[in-house]
Amino acid sequence: MKELTLETLVAVFEEIFGRGLFWAMVAAALIVTALYLYVLIRDRAMSMRKFLVAQLSMPIGAILAVLFMLEVTSSGLGDMGGPIDAIVLLAVAAVGAIGMAILVYTAQSLVRGNQN
């Protein structure tokens, strides 16, 4: 690739997850992010109680993200062969953890409303 375009990058992700799943995931991520911003603006503050629960959910998100990634790429943990693999796997875990935290925080805020 002499010119790496956004279009090709999108094509790579479509290939990884399948077109339908990839765009469903993009849509889900956008919706959750929008809702997260909505509750932050609505509440005008971070609730530390909700944030604590959100943080507790992060390891679950990390594990789920890693399992999902391994599943869609026909791989296993035994295939990790070098530092770069560990870095990529940790990055996947980090994305899963952060995504889960945002999801849990937003879900709590929407369900319970502005309590604090």
Place this chain on the structure above:
Amino acid sequence: MAGSSPFTTRRGFLSLAAAGAAATVTGGAAYGNRLATKARIVIIGAGAGGTAMANRLVKRLDGATITIVDPRAEHLYQPGLSLVAAGLKPASYVVSKTTDWLPAGVTLVPEAAAAIDPLVKTVTTAGGTKLEYDFLVVAPGLVLDHDAIPGFSLDMVGQNGIGALYAGPEHAARTWEAARKFTEEGGVAVMTRPSTEMKCAGAPLKHAFLLEDIASRTVGAGKFEVHYTAPQGALFGVPIVAEKVRMLMGQRGIKTHLQHKLVSIEPGQKRAMFEKSEIDTTTKEEIKTTVEMPYDYLHVIPPQRAPEVIRQSGLSWADKWTDQGWVECDQKTMRHLRYPEIFALGDVAGVPKGKTAASVKWQVPVIEDHLVAALQGKEGTEVYDGYTSCPLITRVGSAMLIEFDYSNNLVPSFPGLIAPLEELWISWLMKEVALKATYNAMLRGKA
């Protein structure tokens, strides 16, 4: 202009696969003003090379008559065949339509090229259409000479333990039927490769490694043997890679038989005959003997040659690969040495190494540069250094990302980050998920 954008990355073909980690993302390809020309350009072949070439030329030229000649309605993503033959992807994974990839402004003649006259500068199709050209890009691919192996025929593939994954998507899928039986029941697998130049020299290795891996997870160790045979004296053309492969095969218990050329098979008895070459240590003479190997699974890769039309037209090397007929061309510019208005692209090119999509990827911008420069009465400046890449799968889930050039140098895209001779998950990800997307982008002339 290709190669001159500040946003370009040198080894971007693979850097893309790093999911942007080491790459720069731009909004689109940066092309300058299109060159007005009335040139007639004929491209023989709508495979990876011809299609990418057509898409790039359409973007560069205004008013040119671009004709692409290819009878095949199906476009094959050939790097996927080794995945199909290991049961990891369905046959449909590699198939698309030729017309899906061709841009507006290019005329497809869905016929085979029957004759090329490099003196009069015409291409005649099987249907009798005569196409005159100012520039010709020869990219018809190669021919698999299955008839060269007595006892073997393509209709055997998938039955009685015979596989032949190069033959196309259906044959690759049938190859997996035969190979799966081996991985479930065990026995002796014999892998072969031809003595000629061949497409993707890593594919026979991948097939051997994948079957060993799957068999060890399925039927289990001790119930099967994998034998890797090759007519050559090394397991890979690049010495440092050959040594690594030798070590891996040793670790995995894959027995290697170098200097063994498959000459015939007896499918009824499940025996393969090999011609073994040895140099007598005292007389220094080459001694050839016949070796018989029984098999439960046999993977056949036939000799490979340039299509007949190329060999008949006088475009081939006269003193190299005389039994194979690859096009005589400058290995740095891909330009024909006797007919400067002809370029060779992809498998048919008579250059050392690199009958791969990655080679095509690097050859296309070089030919584009020299062709467009010639239209302006100038000399092109881009040089092809023989770069090719081989995500050499060693297990389901791991691969080595091997990239090299004409000089057998390793040219890793991510030195210090992705080690070329290490079995890595990220290299597997590149092969399994990122390569097809980058290939498709290349077809559209965007890579």
